Amino acid sequence: MFTEAFEAPIPDVIPSIWRSCQMATKTLKYQIPPLNASPSSAIEHVYAELKNALMSGEFSPGQPMRLGELAVAFGTSHMPIRESLNRLSGIDILERAPRQSARVPIITAKGLRDLLEVRLLNERQAIIWGAKKSTGKSLNYIREINVKMDQLNLGKNAEVKKYLKLNQLFHFAVYNLSQNKVLMNTIETHWLHAGPILSLRRKEPNFAPGHHNHREIIDQLEKGNGLAAADALERNIIEAHEQIFAILDKSDLKDRAGNRVGA
DSSP: OOOOOTTSOOOOSSOTTOEEEEOOSSSOSOEEEEEOOOSSOOHHHHHHHHHHHHHTTOSOTTOEEEHHHHHHHHTSOHHHHHHHHHHHHHTTSSEEETTTEEEOOOOOHHHHHHHHHHHHHHHHHHHHHHHTTOOHHHHHHHHHHHHHHHTOOTTSHHHHHHHHHHHHHHHHHHHGGGOOHHHHHHHHHHHHHHGGGHHHHHTSSSOOOOOTTHHHHHHHHHHTOHHHHHHHHHHHHHHHHHHHHHHHHHOOOBOTTSOBOOO
């Protein structure tokens, strides 16, 4: 399930070959995000791209994911899209919807609080284990990601998208230091549930960066101090969740029963 390579060169987070496709709906409430097409658009490629887009907030809570529109965005047939949507629905990342489509679930404030608790348990453990195994090369790569985040102009929407993708890359590069595939698969599942809510944060008029704890995480990892690195990580996660709780509280998002999802 977890297939990222974290010591590859840091990518241009929104490659020029990425193409966007507007949702064919009467309202323009939702848009298909840029998706990285490949010549073959094999199932594993489509599946990985959809997971990355979900984790970095490219899809919104409640957004329909229609077979035909995604096939156009990927430049592929329906088959790899259908298989990828079925796989994501099968692990409860997406909800099944009529007419060969799926939907991004709407997370409630309670669901987000529950998610925060399990995220802290698992992501703290990953960084504690990772501190014992980190190397100069790995930390240099993580440091480079953080520098790229520092350099972005968050007054531009395209830069905010890059920021969220780099933030995902930073965290997974840190957790991958644990060299524990089972734990990484668990963390990935948590991020797949949490990622879509980031789209609400991205749409805020004044996007505030939330990575000031990253440097301390790197410094403590360099010292091999896993507990201190985990404490810095916990502050980072809690601050991000507090921002999301505030956005949820003033949003008009409703669950399927018509109840507001705010705290």
